[in-house]
Amino acid sequence: MHFQDPGRIKVFLKDAQKKNVLRIFKEVLVLWTTKKEVPLYYFKHLYKNGIENYRDYLSPGEVRTIHGSPNLHKSEYTSILHNKLNFALYCERNAIRTPELVGHNFGGSFFADKERWQISQTGALAAYFERLFASSGSDSIFIRPLALNGGQGCFRLDRSTYKEALARTGRNIFSGDHIFTETSQQHNAIDAIYAKSINTLRILTYFDGEKAEILSSFIRIGAGGSIVDNGSSGGLFVGIDDPTGILKRTGYRDMKFGGGEFTKHPDTGFVFEGFQIPLFREACELVLKAARHIPNGFIGWDVAITPEGPTLIEGNEDPHLFMSDVTYGGLLANPGMQKVMAAVTAP
CATH class of the missing domain: 3.30.470.20 (ATP-grasp fold, B domain)
Incomplete structure (x- = not known):
């Protein structure tokens, strides 16, 4: 928990399910002593009533050690x-088994079916995706940055609206490196x-x-x-x-x-x-x-x-x-x- 984040502090203060102050103080002290780090992570979840085994949860230091x-x-x-x-x-x-890869780009260089195109305009980009839709037969294509996690930078293009979407967001594709896959049907x-x-x-x-x-x-x-x-x-x-x-x-x-x-x-x-x-x-x-x-x-x-x-x-x-x-x-x-x-x- 970051104490400079007022939103998270507010959630903690307003939570009616938190333990009493004395117990919180005691458990924080135990974690501080045993984990050898200030246990700010305690205030993300472990402060809640009903969590008796608070020492069984990973500290940030233990997570860093694993990673x-x-x-x-x-x-x-x-x-x-x-x-x-x-x-x-x-x-x-x-x-x-993984979603089928239909194309990718490195900045303005776009690849599919063993071919390469240099693209800098949204009109040409729309033509590239028109080709991907035609060759894959998919109704939507999912776009993901090569190296970002947590859903950052991900979006979906639908066959029916992709030209309008690219007119709004196409420049974001040119500025990074992405893979284009068929969208999984749930x-x-x-x-x-x-x-x-x-x-x-x-x-x-x-x-x-x-x-x-x-x-x-x-x-x-x-x-x-x-x-x-x-x-x-x-x-x-x-x-x-x-x-x-x-x-x-x-x-x-x-x-x-x-x-x-x-x-x-x-x-x-x-x-x-x-x-x-x-x-x-x-x-x-x-x-x-x-x-x-x-x-x-x-x-x-x-x-x-x-x-x-x-x-x-x-x-x-x-x-x-x-x-x-x-x-x-x-x-x-x-x-x-x-x-x-x-x-x-x-x-």
Whole structure:
């Protein structure tokens, strides 16, 4: 929690579910002593009544240790994950299901079907995308920056309105590097929760050099009209009971966007508890296959559930662990995460 952010401070002060002041003081002191850092993260979630195992949650220092550990991460593998073009091509080569890559650009250089075009005007850009729509047969194309996370810079072009959209936003494409993929069609059961975004599963894996295993999972759900599901963009996150694939009772929203706990979606009224994620077992099998092909020690995978089966959107070597921590209920109590922490400290 950043105390220079008045919005987050206001959420904390107004939260009727917080513990009493004496208990908060005691728990902060315990964390400060045991974690060897000022536990400002306590005020993002751990201050709430009902959280008894507050010491089982990751501190920022522990998260940095995981993300920076050479025992878990190798640049040869993370380079595949970090660059979305590398990732798409690698998955295609190894028959790992992912949205079909239809084109990409490096600034004003645009590529598709083994051809290259130098484009600087929106009219020519519209002609390029007209070609992509025709060759792919897709009704929409999703555009993602090669190296940004959290849904930053992502947007969708629809066949029916892409020319108007490019007239408004085409210059943003020229100024960066992007991949263009077919937009995944969401399973109608997931659509019922919130249909304006592709609501992806975030599944954490650990690979010890021989065996890959799943640590935890949750679903990210868009809200408020957003076409992206990321918690960093105002979306909700709801824990999944492993290995059943059934949603837990409560969803959460980051304090940056007002915080709060939800038993149903604020836009659609969809009740979370008891919902069975379709094709969850197949989604787990997909990420385990991917983890064996990209044997980084620790990865957060984003998986979309489509009518044809799960598809891998991306893998993250440095996933934002706050949401996984909250939805699991304290990752340090997770046996798999205990293996991760042992690997981090191994000589």
